Amino acid sequence: MRPSRLDPLFAPLTSLKGVGPKFEGLYARVLGTEGPPRVIDLLLHLPHTIIDRRARPTLAEAVPGAIVTVEVLIEKHRPSPPGKARTPYRVLASDETGDITLVWFNAHRGRIEQMCPLGETRVVSGRIELFDGMRQMVHPDRVLTAEQAASMPMMEPVYPLTEGLASGHVRRAAEAALDRLPALAEWLDARLKDRHSWPAFAAALRTVHQPDRPEAFAPEGPAWTRLAYDELLANQLALGLVRANLKRPAGNRNVGDGSIRARVQAALPFALTGSQQRAIGEIASDMAAPTRMLRLLQGDVGSGKTVVALMAMAAAAEAGRQSALMAPTELLARQHARTLTPLAEAAGLKVAILTGREKGREREAVLAGLADGSIPIVVGTHALFQDGVAFKALGLAVIDEQHRFGVQQRLALAAKGDAVDLLVMTATPIPRTLVLTYFGDMESSQLTEKPAGRKPVDTRVIGMEKLGDVVEGIGRALSAGRQVYWVCPLVAEAEEPTEDTPDLASAEERFEMLRQRFGATVDLVHGQMKGADKDAAMARFQAGETRCLVATTVIEVGVDVPKASIMVIDHAEHFGLAQLHQLRGRIGRGSDASTCILLYRGPLGETAGRRLEIMRETEDGFRIAEEDLKLRGEGDLLGTKQSGMPGFRIARLEHHAPLLETARNDARMIVETDPHLAGPRGEALRDLLYLFGRNEAIRLVEAG
Ligand code: ADP
Numbered sequence: 088m089r090p091s092r093l094d095p096l097f098a099p100l101t102s103l104k105g106v107g108p109k110f111e112g113l114y115a116r117v118l119g120t121e122g123p124p125r126v127i128d129l130l131l132h133l134p135h136t137i138i139d140r141r142a143r144p145t146l147a148e149a150v151p152g153a154i155v156t157v158e159v160l161i162e163k164h165r166p167s168p169p170g171k172a173r174t175p176y177r178v179l180a181s182d183e184t185g186d187i188t189l190v191w192f193n194a195h196r197g198r199i200e201q202m203c204p205l206g207e208t209r210v211v212s213g214r215i216e217l218f219d220g221m222r223q224m225v226h227p228d229r230v231l232t233a234e235q236a237a238s239m240p241m242m243e244p245v246y247p248l249t250e251g252l253a254s255g256h257v258r259r260a261a262e263a264a265l266d267r268l269p270a271l272a273e274w275l276d277a278r279l280k281d282r283h284s285w286p287a288f289a290a291a292l293r294t295v296h297q298p299d300r301p302e303a304f305a306p307e308g309p310a311w312t313r314l315a316y317d318e319l320l321a322n323q324l325a326l327g328l329v330r331a332n333l334k335r336p337a338g339n340r341n342v343g344d345g346s347i348r349a350r351v352q353a354a355l356p357f358a359l360t361g362s363q364q365r366a367i368g369e370i371a372s373d374m375a376a377p378t379r380m381l382r383l384l385q386g387d388v389g390s391g392k393t394v395v396a397l398m399a400m401a402a403a404a405e406a407g408r409q410s411a412l413m414a415p416t417e418l419l420a421r422q423h424a425r426t427l428t429p430l431a432e433a434a435g436l437k438v439a440i441l442t443g444r445e446k447g448r449e450r451e452a453v454l455a456g457l458a459d460g461s462i463p464i465v466v467g468t469h470a471l472f473q474d475g476v477a478f479k480a481l482g483l484a485v486i487d488e489q490h491r492f493g494v495q496q497r498l499a500l501a502a503k504g505d506a507v508d509l510l511v512m513t514a515t516p517i518p519r520t521l522v523l524t525y526f527g528d529m530e531s532s533q534l535t536e537k538p539a540g541r542k543p544v545d546t547r548v549i550g551m552e553k554l555g556d557v558v559e560g561i562g563r564a565l566s567a568g569r570q571v572y573w574v575c576p577l578v579a580e581a582e583e584p585t586e587d588t589p590d591l592a593s594a595e596e597r598f599e600m601l602r603q604r605f606g607a608t609v610d611l612v613h614g615q616m617k618g619a620d621k622d623a624a625m626a627r628f629q630a631g632e633t634r635c636l637v638a639t640t641v642i643e644v645g646v647d648v649p650k651a652s653i654m655v656i657d658h659a660e661h662f663g664l665a666q667l668h669q670l671r672g673r674i675g676r677g678s679d680a681s682t683c684i685l686l687y688r689g690p691l692g693e694t695a696g697r698r699l700e701i702m703r704e705t706e707d708g709f710r711i712a713e714e715d716l717k718l719r720g721e722g723d724l725l726g727t728k729q730s731g732m733p734g735f736r737i738a739r740l741e742h743h744a745p746l747l748e749t750a751r752n753d754a755r756m757i758v759e760t761d762p763h764l765a766g767p768r769g770e771a772l773r774d775l776l777y778l779f780g781r782n783e784a785i786r787l788v789e790a791g
């Protein structure tokens with residue numbers, strides 16, 4: 088049970104003054120919460136920058152380019168001439184040292200007249216610039232009376248927003264949220280805290296939301312760093328508790344006699360690679376051990392993880408236990424079911440599927456089979472682990488593409504059965520630091536060899552001006568009977584192109600173009616299509632009925648059509664490295680030589696250019712992951728957006744990575760000395776786990 092002292096922080100956000108029910112959805116979006124957002128979610132949503140409005144120069148002193156707050160006399164209005172909306176509305180103002188023009192585009196005349204009454208003084212705050220040698224301020228952030236200005240915050244936090252949510256609204260809500268902070272006992276080690284001069288948790292939150300000077304807000308400053316450390320510690324502690332507490336009840340090992348595995352292996356149309364065999368061996372010995380298996384199976388796309396999972400499932404079946412494979416999307420779940428079924432059935436194992444789409448009788452039948460144990464293997468989405476799904480004897484849970492899940496899901500899953508072994512598969516090669524962050528609780532197996540017979544993919548970087556030639560080439564390939572993916576960044580043309588999406592190629596538009604050219608052999612699949620339509624399009628492509636599939640990144644993970652040997656990535660400069668690598672992994676899976684065309688629209692920025700170059704140089708996923716990490720530090724558009732660590736709200740790799748080691752050691756000490764979090768520090772650490780949403784771990788501690 089959550090201690091009641093935390094209740095004010097877990098109250099719905101709508102309990103704050105000024106946050107009505109109609110804002111709930113907007114806040115859920117901007118805070119990234121699954122359910123209704125709570126007060127704590129907003130507190131952990133840090134400003135992305137702080138505007139410093141303290142500079143109060145005279146106009147003569149004001150430095151062009153700086154944010155200033157000046158007091159001026161309003162002297163003259165120059166509205167946009169009628170019919171010339173493009174000419175801005177200008178207001179001329181001055182102080183005793185000089186003049187300034189305040190400028191508004193698309194202004195509402197009445198509003199400006201009201202805001203800037205002639206002959207009165209106003210305090211104006213914003214960025215001052217020189218234009219044609221004249222001082223001006225375009226769209227001042229604030230125009231206030233002297234009285235209003237007295238209560239204007241001098242350090243103004245600016246929050247990440249979403250459309251429909253104003254900055255001031257979030258600012259006021261955050262202020263109200265800070266007032267709810269209760270006094271909490273310190274969970275940090277006193278010596279660590281002193282050594283870094285870290286403030287207390289509540290004080291740190293107040294500082295980052297309302298700093299008194301810009302430096303106080305910096306990610307490397309003591310306040311933010313303390314919060315980042317809290318987050319890293321909560322994460323490492325949860326992982327440590329999972330590891331320490333997932334002991335297997337006696338007599339529940341999943342030891343098999345090898346008979347079903349032998350049958351599966353006999354039914355395989357290929358020989359296992361050395362690293363597949365090694366991984367299968369590591370998994371089998373975990374499953375036979377007295378602690379539960381928590382193992383990560385890392386292998387680049389196409390390295391053959393599915394067969395390894397199947398062998399683990401066969402081992403569970405030998406021990407009389409069921410297995411569940413959870414995929415992040417319905418498309419992938421169906422694909423896994425399709426590949427697994429023939430191999431499993433050759434060994435006498437039935438495979439069922441369960442996603443949100445199975446309804447009625449079909450669903451009832453699967454649920455009944457899982458409950459009475461007649462279904463040994465089930466493949467599905469997270470629907471598998473919802474309440475109402477009961478297994479007779481779940482022995483093994485396999486999670487594919489883990490980076491979309493998290494430790495909470497691992498825990499929820501482990502709770503579905505007493506002896507559940509856990510195998511997590513990821514196709515994203517993860518740099519070492521990150522492996523420890525996300526999978527610090529797990530052992531790891533790696534598939535380092537590609538299955539025999541694979542040819543390297545020939546990757547070419549081609550400018551959009553050669554689009555015509557590329558289409559010609561695709562035409563020749565289609566005539567020769569080959570299959571082609573054409574990947575686009577968007578589904579439909581953006582209604583309003585934004586900075587991020589300046590007239591990008593949309594899948595629908597390309598589909599139309601290619602269909603006109605090549606006819607019915609061209610098909611379309613994207614994320615906004617209904618599940619059944621998506622499956623049908625994939626199935627047609629898989630069967631070779633269609634041969635050119637225009638797609639968005641829905642095909643990024645796991646889709647397996649070995650015959651497809653050409654991929655065009657349209658506007659490749661808009662994709663991140665990891666994504667490009669994932670996409671390219673869809674080809675080069677069969678015995679044909681494959682080609683990947685990275686079609687870009689120039690001019691290329693430095694980082695985008697480097698990404699494409701790396702793609703051309705290597706297919707080694709681990710090298711690509713390391714390069715990706717380096718590039719992301721450099722803050723180009725894509726980089727900045729992705730620099731946050733998935734699943735973390737406060738810690739930033741580029742600033743706080745060195746603290747990871749400390750957090751890991753700290754967590755290890757805690758787990759050794761107080762595994763049930765029963766001492767006074769343990770009590771405080773429970774608060775920490777709740778605050779950062781790692782509280783599933785507490786259930787384990789209490790059960791233990
Ligand atoms: P991923 O690791 O991306 O999940 P898959 O398990 O989907 O890879 O395997 C990719 C393809 O390689 C599948 O068609 C699979 O049947 C095939 N495959 C797996 N192992 C081998 C092997 N040892 N030799 C040849 N082909 C293999």
Ligand code: MG
Nearest residue numbers: 392393514645
């Ligand atoms: Mg796969």
